[in-house]
Amino acid sequence: MPLRHVPRLLPLLLGLLLVVAMPLQAQQPTAVIAAEVRLAPWSDPLASLGTLRADESVTLSATVTDVVRELNFRDGDSVEAGQLLVRLADDEAQADLRAAQALREERRNAVNRLSQLQERNLAPRGDLEDAQARLRQVEAEIQALEARLADYRIHAPFDGRVGFRNVSVGTLVTPGAELVTLDKLDVMKLDFTLPERALGEITPGLALRATSAAYPDTAFQGEIDTIGTRVDPVSRSITVRAQIDNPDGQLRPGMLMNVAVEREARQAMVIPESALIPQGRRQFVLTLEPSDEHRVTRREITIGARRQGEVEVLDGLDAGQLVVAHGTERVRDGQPTRLLGILDESTSVPELLRQDRDDAGANG
Structure with missing residues (x-):
């Protein structure tokens, strides 16, 4: 190297020497949000597909031959039992x-x-x-x-909602001619099948949830009303009928429903699903040690069933332990952490992050 370049490189070389000579600074703890391993009631639902039927349904038709003289309803009207719907001449x-x-x-x-x-x-x-x-x-x-x-006078046999009328005033009708449909929709019947092996786990009155593609964010609550008396010898399944309240009239006969029957609950250890760190077929979590700067320990666990936002832990954790629920991608095994808060029913991740920002602003 030419000597003329030495003065220019001296400041850089001195800076490198200072960096090497300085002691390593302690790592700043990483902020995380934890959740407590808790014991909670857990029920593995029985899943099925079902079809809705009206609580009562009838197609009103003529029994005589004559001309329609009067129609006292419009398509989709709600009618009361005994109300005159059609009068023939x-x-x-x-x-x-x-x-x-x-x-x-x-x-x-x-x-x-x-x-x-x-x-x-x-x-x-x-x-x-x-x-x-x-x-x-x-x-x-x-x-x-x-x-x-x-x-010659056709009345509503029960309270309900009429469908489309298929005739007009002046139409000549004959016996059996369909005039209008009538459905009772305030309560719906839901028919679905379950495997034969589930017979010992279901009873009338057992609660269930049903969802539809038409209302993906709404869960309709109901309960088992009747269990079929026969098992299908081909499919080895049994038909079950449930009742679902329909006060807003959202549900319609013929709709396909995803059914989840809630079985008898058991006590299980539960953690947020966000705490899981999958690695192939294995599952890990990061536990925190409160007595040691909330230092992280990577631990393999065995999980069971899942439900929305939560997972059952079968082995590897004890109730009351803390696991990292938010921030798992930023910490490593053995690192200390700064605990922002613990998730529970009264808190959420956005709230804890907002509180940390507010505290930092107030202290800054």
Whole structure:
């Protein structure tokens, strides 16, 4: 190296020597958020797919041949039990009823006259009995006509919501012609199947949750109402029927539902799922030692079932230990840490981070 460059390199060389000669500075503790290994009720749900049905459902149809005279609903209306929905033209039936009523009056008068005559022994008793029989006959005919007239008026058999009407005023309908559907939707029936081996774990009244692709963020609560009496010999499954309240009318018959039946709960050790450090098929966590600057120790654990945001720990941890739930990617085994807080039902990661920033600003 030419000597003329030596003066220029001297400051750099002196700086390097100073860096080497200085003692190593202690590492600044890394800020982490912890969670406590806690004992909590845990239930492994039985999962299935189910189909919704209305609590009550009927297709209203005509039983006589005639023209639609009146429609007292619109598509999708909520109706009450007994409400008149459809009236067919009944002019001919009404005329037959009036004729029968007039004949009844005539025969009633005849019976009254014969009764008076028979009391004075001026008429044979047989004539009076024949007249009374003819009166009973016409009264029976009137009852039949009144029942026939009821077929011209179609009422709602229960409270519910009508679907699309398939006819208009003036349409000629025949027996069996579908007029409108009616569904009771305040409570829904959910039919699904479970494996035969689950028979010993389910009972009527057992709680369940159901979700739908239409409402992915809403869990509908219900309970098992009836368990089928037969096991399918092919699929080895049993049909179960549950009831789900539907006060807002969100659910519809025919919807596909994801069902999770809550089995009897057990006590389990639980940690946040965010504390897991997966490595192949193995799972690790970082535990904290409060008596030693919250120093980190990497530990392998055995996990069980999972649920939203939480995981069951089968082995490797004890209840009450602290594990790193936020910041696992920034610390290594053996490092000290600065604990920002412990997650629980009353705290969250954003709140703890915000509090740390506020404290740092106040101290700065």
